[in-house]
Amino acid sequence: MWKYANVSVRGTSHAKNGTPCQDYSLSRTFEGPGGTRVLLAAASDGAGSASRSDEGSELACTLFADAVGSHFARGGQVEELTREFCESWLGRFQRAVRARAAKAGCRSREFACTFLAAVICEGAAVFIQIGDGAIVYAEKEDEYMWAFWPQQGEYENMTYFATQSSAKKFLQHSLHTERTYGEVAVFTDGLQRLALHYQTRSAYAPFFRPFFSVLRRLEEEDHTRYSDSLRAFLDSDRVNERTDDDKTLVLATWQREREESS
Template structure:
């Protein structure tokens, strides 16, 4: 199994107009242990109401990436990773954010961020999410959302890894049938790529992007990455969402 993947994070015009930096962050890595290859995709979105949500997002992704690689190396099989293992990854990320907050003498909530992740091998896949944004996969039946964005009890709210009850909002799913395509994205794109009335992804958004990616060379493609960044900052997209936007696309 050889993965092709691209990823881009762009700052929303709402942040740019206020001379602020973006709050999204992502990590993509393909690792090999023995004769098996693993795709890892992680996305986090810092809360817009915080000063350091983007820092929290980076710490969360970087910490969990390390935890995942250790778990895969130790177990030797993705199917051997348990629900409790994923809770450990997320808890380790929260602890790392808490240490940063303590060193900076800031409240933990200033580093609030959502979290989405996927780990895929040739015989297994595992997904997890806290908060909004989404993970869309393609299987024989077509495109489907693994989880629906968890937007909280009130409008424009969601849940974060820094919440006191963060584990109660951790959604998990595993499958013995890995997808051939996967997309992970933050909430800046969810209203564009998901039909909330029908609870399905918009095929018309994903199909052209994946068709282009499938025709590319293996691994990471800098040219397509730049084209994706240009697309995410286009007038067409910005007119529909002024928030930060992150999108990971991967196929094998």
């Protein structure tokens, strides 16, 4: 019922400096109560000035996926992914970062990263964010809305990170019930200027429409080819002319079983 893909691409500025892609993303499904399929789409953007932020972004996403997977393995529901659940994950993440930093002989700041995640099933959705980037979703085809506007720090190019001691203060959490969001996109700040319209503070539908149009029609055996095409687009001259940062895009679309059998 879920079709999804995720791609993280190194920015041209990172390529010039010889630094790795500091973004990380994942998309997967879990079995929820009653056999429902639950989607997790997550992304994290490592701070460019932090030497181990690529490790931090991967750790943030994988630890959250582990926590969500354990939750559903115990019979939990999407509605039970409360703010307290997310704060508990954040505490575990920060402890893991401190342990890695102590072993490496550096500060936790070197693992600095943002975090975004969407957990969705039929009738319920939870959105979580710390920092910039955005989550865009649609209840009806081609009607795209954002969950949280990208967080900006004191200055324009600053934001907040999951590694900060004050991260709990900036953690944004929202729960939506009795609605089915059939499409969702999660992306890091490298794509903000392409995917969001800042003057109207809205999601820029022409950016998302082509991706979802193809994804809806995709056959399972074409997923790898779709991811390759998505990667090629994010690394194209057309995109790199507008942003030199790392770029991550996670896309997912939900279809009813009756549509598959028709």
